[in-house]
Amino acid sequence: EAGVTQFPSHSVIEKGQTVTLRCDPISGHDNLYWYRRVMGKEIKFLLHFVKESKQDESGMPNNRFLAERTGGTYSTLKVQPAELEDSGVYFCASSRLASQETQYFGPGTRLLVL
Amino acid sequence: QKEVEQNSGPLSVPEGAIASLNCTYSDRVSQSFFWYRQYSGKSPELIMSIYSNGDKEDGRFTAQLNKASQYVSLLIRDSQPSDSATYLCAVNLLGGTSYGKLTFGQGTILTVHP
Numbered sequence: 001e002a003g004v005t006q007f008p009s010h011s012v013i014e015k016g017q018t019v020t021l022r023c024d025p026i027s028g029h030d031n032l033y034w035y036r037r038v039m040g041k042e043i044k045f046l047l048h049f050v051k052e053s054k055q056d057e058s059g060m061p062n063n064r065f066l067a068e069r070t071g072g073t074y075s076t077l078k079v080q081p082a083e084l085e086d087s088g089v090y091f092c093a094s095s096r097l098a099s100q101e102t103q104y105f106g107p108g109t110r111l112l113v114l
Numbered sequence: 115q116k117e118v119e120q121n122s123g124p125l126s127v128p129e130g131a132i133a134s135l136n137c138t139y140s141d142r143v144s145q146s147f148f149w150y151r152q153y154s155g156k157s158p159e160l161i162m163s164i165y166s167n168g169d170k171e172d173g174r175f176t177a178q179l180n181k182a183s184q185y186v187s188l189l190i191r192d193s194q195p196s197d198s199a200t201y202l203c204a205v206n207l208l209g210g211t212s213y214g215k216l217t218f219g220q221g222t223i224l225t226v227h228p
Contacts, residue, residue, distance in 0.1 A: 105158045
């Protein structure tokens with residue numbers, strides 16, 4: 001069974017540009033999560049999809065971040081326009097159920113905004 | 115006060131010793147607790163999950179939960195150099211719209227030296 005995959009693995013962009021991150025969850029996992037780790041800080045929750053619906057987006061930093069999961073399969077996270085403080089590692093995770101379920105993490109996308 | 119706090123590292127133990135990792139959490143309604151291991155540049159992978167008070171053993175790993183004290187720990191017996199990694203404590207609330215969200219501690223770096 002393939003794990004959670006993320007693309008790209010690394011991205012270096014300039015302030016003001018747009019970047020789109022993609023996550024492909026494990027097949028059959030309805031729950032998809034985005035997290036972010038900023039250097040020196042703990043991993044923080046961004047949002048949670050159940051199929052194509054946003055269940056919880058309380059962790060989204062501001063309206064420069066837009067997440068979608070059309071069709072309930074893969075998800076994209078777009079940052080527009082990117083700011084310096086958006087640099088960090090963006091992780092995607094998925095689970096079959098939500099409560100008391102293991103979340104399987106992808107390898108992350110390392111984003112550097114210059 | 116941070117929602118999830120881990121004992122500050124780095125923690126260094128000799129090969130064959132017991133490594134003890136600790137975590138406290140602030141939200142009394144927290145119901146699910148997870149320990150993830152993360153090697154440098156890799157994705158977090160689940161080591162243990164625990165939901166009820168007491169001990170849970172899996173091979174060389176034992177998770178201990180005390181909800182009254184809001185404390186969860188991970189013991190690694192017969193530590194091996196391959197156990198050297200960052201260990202992340204994560205807590206999952208049940209209820210409301212946040213039932214899937216994991217809240218992480220900052221992580222404890224463990225080094226097992228031969």
